[in-house]
Amino acid sequence: MAGRRLSPAIDIEKYLRKRNLPHIWCAGCGNGIVLGALLRAIARSGFRQDDVAMVSGIGCSSRLPGYVDFNTLHTTHGRAIAFATGIKLGRPDMHVIVVSGDGDATAIGGNHFIHACRRNIGITAIIVNNYIYGMTGGQVSPTTPKGSRATTAPFGNAERPFDICLLAAAAGANFAARTTAFHADKLEDLIFKGLGRKGFSVIEAITPCPTCFGRRNQNPTGVDLMNLIREQSCGIEPGGKSEAPAGIRLGVFADRDEKEFTEIYAEMAAGAGR
Amino acid sequence: MSGAKRGGIEVLSGNDMCVEGALAAGLSFFAGYPITPSSEIAESLSSILPRRGGCFVQMEDEIASLGAAIGASLTGRKSMTATSGPGYSLMQEHIGYAAMAEVPVVIINVMRGGPSTGLPTKAGQADVMQAAWGSHGDYRTAALCPSSVKECFETTVKAFEWAERFRIPVTVLPDEIIAHMRENVDTRCIAEAKPFDRLKPGKPPEEYEPYSYEISKEGAAIADFGRGYRFHVTGLAHDATGFPTNDPEEISRCNWRIIEKVEIARSAFTWTEKFMLEDAEILVFAYGSVARTAKDAVLRLRAAGIRAGLYRPVTIWPFPASEAREVFREARKVLVPELNAGQMAGEIEKYLTRGCDVEKINRLDGEIITPVQIMEAAKALHGRKKAQSSD
Known part of the structure; x- marks a missing residue:
């Protein structure tokens, strides 16, 4: 089967703030792949740069908005979605995108995350899940697999990880899907799909962090981790059941078309006798 | 509940007049979280703002409330939150952010007794120091303490002017007594208030730098998101363009600017x-x-x-x-x-x-x-x- 190329005709350079390059990410990091997929999906969506607001929290992946030429907001740890909620309510016509890591979105920002899902506000959240706190040097995160080692889990993680997509689906997001940095074209497609949704959409990208996760877990290079991600990836049945529960379950976990929050708000305001 | 525009003597509470002050100043976005003794402000605005083309949202906590207010402010809306001591403690993270990123925002903090949950329904002036020094790092902000119901109105109008003019977070600190007290107010002040609109950049987008303005008593312009000025905002130390920097000279400029822009206008704040x-x-x-x-x-x-x-x-x-x-x-x-x-x-x-x-x-x-x-x-x-x- 001749695989589809990664939208080769799309020029993403116009979206880059080249003066801020090179980026801070390590060799073997998956953030660059996510950045590429995100920019291609934005290009395919036909958004004007002036109409896009990109918001992030704190962490390696949260540096992404600094490299792209949109209305960009680098906020506090975990709070990107809260700021993004204000932007979307302030300007419902704008395309608001949040980029957040696993610790940022599901530990310190977990509350904001589930409430954005519940509100079903028109924000597309790209959750870059590398299973670890990379920027602070490799501490255990809410998505670190049980048993994996981290600087604060030297004997292996004793805690169970969150399933971000199931969490988003249960909390009410219109769209929740997971893929990996290995599946870069799929990632682009899912982000494109998410950007087209009116409600809250979550696209979780599993990414390699050789520096902080791989080195402590027998996969010291980006290639090692990419191979591991590839081997462990498996699809899900419709409805979210997996044939291989131990693997990385990829697919669409929520796909609804419930009304978006700012639209409901506008209708309510009109009904209130504006 | 507040909200009518009457023009005459009326019996209103301090919280009512904070609402009126905010509306007279041009408030169009409110995000908040319930807390005694400030909740009446949120309750009033949840009814008034949607009918005026504004936006009210109840967030999941106070951190999110101020975050959402800052986000909305960046789209050009005059934005506010209201809280009390424990919520104000949570908001300190984003008060520091608003100071560092220089985004206008107003906080009404109805002071009750503390520390911790303290005295939710009783008066205190517990947050005087928190209002100046509550967030980490060095920054300058403004805080106003009304002594009457009418002054709740005046201080809230002024808080918006200062927030918008100087691109700073400004806190109004009514204590519980002032917020819940009802007294006669001449509501003609509502129609007479002169809202201050934030200064707009005099440069085209390609020349615009959000943090390169000359410090002056007149304040500083800020562009809105989504109007052709695609700039970057961060809580990291940043240069004139808004992008993070490791250059000691730029870091120093960034950190001193948020202090000096308030210090230079100190006499303008004296009331x-x-x-x-x-x-x-x-x-x-x-x-x-x-x-x-x-x-x-x-x-x-x-x-x-x-x-x-x-x-x-x-x-x-x-x-x-x-x-x-x-x-x-x-x-x-x-x-x-x-x-x-x-x-x-x-x-x-x-x-x-x-x-x-x-x-x-x-x-x-x-x-x-x-x-x-x-x-x-x-x-x-x-x-x-x-x-x-x-x-």
Whole structure:
């Protein structure tokens, strides 16, 4: 089967703030792949740069908005979605995108995350899940697999990880899907799909962090981790059941078309006798 | 509930008039989280804003509330939140962010007794220091302490002007008594208020730098998101363009700018009341609800032959330093009643002449400081003067 190329005709350079390059990410990091997929999906969506607001929290992946030429907001740890909620309510016509890591979105920002899902506000959240706190040097995160080692889990993680997509689906997001940095074209497609949704959409990208996760877990290079991600990836049945529960379950976990929050708000305001 | 535009004498609460002040100033976005004794502000705005083309949202906590307000402010909306002590503590993270990123935002913090959950339904002036120093790092902000229902209106209008003009977070600090007290207000002030609209960049997008403005008393412009000015905003130390920097010179410029832009305009923030101070031998320094009983005590002391006077800051931050130095120059006896353990008393000692006798009256029980309490302390202080002079 001749695989589809990664939208080769799309020029993403116009979206880059080249003066801020090179980026801070390590060799073997998956953030660059996510950045590429995100920019291609934005290009395919036909958004004007002036109409896009990109918001992030704190962490390696949260540096992404600094490299792209949109209305960009680098906020506090975990709070990107809260700021993004204000932007979307302030300007419902704008395309608001949040980029957040696993610790940022599901530990310190977990509350904001589930409430954005519940509100079903028109924000597309790209959750870059590398299973670890990379920027602070490799501490255990809410998505670190049980048993994996981290600087604060030297004997292996004793805690169970969150399933971000199931969490988003249960909390009410219109769209929740997971893929990996290995599946870069799929990632682009899912982000494109998410950007087209009116409600809250979550696209979780599993990414390699050789520096902080791989080195402590027998996969010291980006290639090692990419191979591991590839081997462990498996699809899900419709409805979210997996044939291989131990693997990385990829697919669409929520796909609804419930009304978006700012639209409901506008209708309510009109009904209130504006 | 507040919200009507009438024009005449009405009986309204401090929280009502904070709402009216915000609306008169041009509020169009409110995000908040329920907390006593400020909840009436959110309740009113949840009804009023949607009908005026504005937006109200109840967020999941106070951190999110201020975050959402800052986000909305970046789209050009005048934005506000309202809370009380515990919520204000949570908001400190984003007060620092708004200071660092220079985004206008207003916070109404109705002060109750603390620490922790403290006294949710009772009065306190517990957040005086928090209003200036609550977030980590060095920054300058402004805070106003209204003493009447009408002043809740005036301070809220002013808070928006300062926030928008100087690109800073500004806090209005009514204590619980002022917020819940109802008194006659001439609501013609609502129609007469002059809203201040934030300065817009005079440059086209390709030349615009959000952090390269000249510091001045006139304030600083900021572009709106989504209007062709695609700039970057971060809480990291940043250069004139808004992008993070590791250059010590740029870092220094960034950090000093957020201090100096307020310091340079310090006199513009000075808003005080001087009551019977000219010949006062006992100076009472009070603010918020306490200043009301202090004023009564001053009158009664005068009637009893003791020359007392009241110095009342409406703006407590930036502290009215140069005026206070003048006022305190001749003061030998200063009485500082506060509904805290002496937060402002510690501050004013910086501005007092050496040898000045300072007496503090502090209550932490949620009850008001009565005129009698102030009078008794004043009399004791007065007597002490006589005892010393007879030495």
